Amino acid sequence: MEYFDLRKKAYAKALELKKSGLGWCRISKQISSLGYNISPFTIRSWVKYNRKPKLKEPVIYDELTKERAYLLGVIGPGDGFITDKKYEIGLSVIDKDFADFFQYCLENTFRLETSRFLEPPHSLSKNYFYRVSLYSKKVCEYLKNNYKVSFKEGSWRIPDAIKKADKPLIGVYLRAFADSQGSVGKRSIVLASSNLEGLKEIKMLLDLFHIRSTLYSTEDGFIIGIYGRNSLELFSKEIGFTIKRKSEKLNKLLLSYKRLVMPSREIDAKMPEIISFLNEGNYKTTAAKKFGMHRLTIARRLKEMGVD
Numbered sequence: 001m002e003y004f005d006l007r008k009k010a011y012a013k014a015l016e017l018k019k020s021g022l023g024w025c026r027i028s029k030q031i032s033s034l035g036y037n038i039s040p041f042t043i044r045s046w047v048k049y050n051r052k053p054k055l056k057e058p059v060i061y062d063e064l065t066k067e068r069a070y071l072l073g074v075i076g077p078g079d080g081f082i083t084d085k086k087y088e089i090g091l092s093v094i095d096k097d098f099a100d101f102f103q104y105c106l107e108n109t110f111r112l113e114t115s116r117f118l119e120p121p122h123s124l125s126k127n128y129f130y131r132v133s134l135y136s137k138k139v140c141e142y143l144k145n146n147y148k149v150s151f152k153e154g155s156w157r158i159p160d161a162i163k164k165a166d167k168p169l170i171g172v173y174l175r176a177f178a179d180s181q182g183s184v185g186k187r188s189i190v191l192a193s194s195n196l197e198g199l200k201e202i203k204m205l206l207d208l209f210h211i212r213s214t215l216y217s218t219e220d221g222f223i224i225g226i227y228g229r230n231s232l233e234l235f236s237k238e239i240g241f242t243i244k245r246k247s248e249k250l251n252k253l254l255l256s257y258k259r260l261v262m263p264s265r266e267i268d269a270k271m272p273e274i275i276s277f278l279n280e281g282n283y284k285t286t287a288a289k290k291f292g293m294h295r296l297t298i299a300r301r302l303k304e305m306g307v308d
Contacts (some may be wrong), residue, residue: 072176073172075143077193078180089134094125099116099132118131171209192224200215211226212226274298
C-alpha cells in the first residue's frame, strides 16, 4: 500500500474521531495505536488547523538530468539515505546551502513537495542539522529497481547510468559525493568512506578527468587523496563543491599554489618593484604578500642579483 494512501486513511480516521469530541492529543494516541506512523504534530495540523495531508503523486521518468545525478551521488555514497520502513529519502546536514540544493534537486526531479526542519545537535556535533525528507514508496522503489544498486553506506555502488553518462553529469555525481564525504586539507582534497569497493569506483570516475588520486586505508576506513596543483585545479574546474565553505577553502588552496609557483619571467618583471618596495623599509614577508610570491623566492632572487 502506498505511503500516501496510508496517510489518507489516517486523515479520514482522525476526522472521524474529531467528530466524536476527542481532542487532538487523544486522537493522536488512537491513530498511533492503530499502527499508523504519523507524527502528533501532523495530527494536530489536521484536527486543529484543518490542514489536509499532501497526497500528490510523484512524476517518474528515466532521463538522467543534473539534478538526478546529484541526488544519486548524495543518497548512495553520500550523506543522504533511503529508509525501508518509512519510505523516506532524506538528508541531515549542518550546511544550509547543501540542504537547499539537495531539496531543490529532490523536488525538481520527482515534483513532490519535501518536508524540512531543524534537528537539535546530536552525536559529537554542536551544530543544528537541516533535515530534508521526501516520503514516497513509489520513489523509493523506483530508485532501487531502476538503478539496481545498493544505497546503503557499507555496500553502495555507482549506478551504470552514471558510469555511462557524459562527463558533465559524472562531474555532478562526484560533486555530490564530495559535498558529502569530501574535505579540503592544506595541500589536498580527501574523499572518505567505509566502503572500499565503492571508493574504487569513485577513483575510476576521477581517472576519466585525468585527476591523479591515491586510495589508501586508515583506522576509520578508506580515503582517496587528491594531490598536486594540476589535479586540484582539474577537480575545481570539472567537479567542485556546492558547499560554500568547502569551495572557498579549495580556492584559497589553489591561490597558495599560484603564489608559490610563479613563472620566472613574471618574477623577473616584478623584481624592480620589489626592490624599490624593500628599499622603503618594508620586510620580505610583507613584499611576498603584496606581490603574490613566497618570501624565500624573493630572497633567492635577490641573492642571485647580488642585492643585499
